[in-house]
Amino acid sequence: MNVLVILGIAFLALFWTVILIFLCTVFIGAPFVPSNSTEIEHSFTTLYKLGKKDLVVDLGSGNGVVLEHACKHGAKAYGIEINSFLIWFSRLRLRKYKDAKVVFGNIYTAKLPKETTVVYVFGDSRDIKAIVRHVEKEAKRIGHPIHIISNAFQIPGMEPVKAYRAHFLYKVG
Ligand SMILES: C[S@@+](CC[C@H](N)C(=O)[O-])C[C@H]1O[C@@H](n2cnc3c(N)ncnc32)[C@H](O)[C@@H]1O
Numbered sequence: 001m002n003v004l005v006i007l008g009i010a011f012l013a014l015f016w017t018v019i020l021i022f023l024c025t026v027f028i029g030a031p032f033v034p035s036n037s038t039e040i041e042h043s044f045t046t047l048y049k050l051g052k053k054d055l056v057v058d059l060g061s062g063n064g065v066v067l068e069h070a071c072k073h074g075a076k077a078y079g080i081e082i083n084s085f086l087i088w089f090s091r092l093r094l095r096k097y098k099d100a101k102v103v104f105g106n107i108y109t110a111k112l113p114k115e116t117t118v119v120y121v122f123g124d125s126r127d128i129k130a131i132v133r134h135v136e137k138e139a140k141r142i143g144h145p146i147h148i149i150s151n152a153f154q155i156p157g158m159e160p161v162k163a164y165r166a167h168f169l170y171k172v173g
Contacts, residue, residue: 003114028106043149046162056070064100071094079099079101108127111141118148139172
């Protein structure tokens with residue numbers, strides 16, 4: 001077989017692996033759609049004044065854009081993601097921030113770091129309740145309240161502390 005054929009087969013195998021990873025995650029939770037940079041910035045200034053005291057957890061951290069904004073505000077950033085390709089991509093993106101970490105995990109069961117102050121979530125309507133239940137449990141376990149910033153979805157039965165466009169701020173625990 002010549003080298004070009006082998007390279008072609010390797011490229012196709014990689015391509016279909018990445019497509020399959022993205023398709024599989026759709027069945028587990030929200031598909032990958034990145035948050036808008038301007039709106040993240042508003043969330044971390046207008047909704048919740050993020051600073052050095054904070055550790056932001058992005059549940060389903062995608063390409064790392066939310067974590068990058070958190071780091072630029074001096075906060076620590078922790079992403080939990082199920083898509084291995086996006087984990088690799090976001091680690092590359094965040095390589096210069098020593099306080100940024102992205103781990104493979106399931107957002108419905110993953111343990112949050114003890115210093116967590118803010119949880120950012122851009123899920124979908126079918127999973128927002130289960131995610132909030134989990135964050136409430138984690139806030140009790142770590143022993144202090146946690147702010148939740150939800151992009152696009154309001155939490156049913158809870159009144160937001162503040163809202164800005166499609167971002168809603170809540171406090172649990
Ligand atoms: C709508 S995207 C949001 C990405 C990022 N948080 C942002 O706002 O730019 C949702 C992300 O959650 C991830 N995801 C979906 N279900 C998950 C699960 N059960 N555990 C971990 N990550 C999950 C997807 O792979 C996707 O990257």
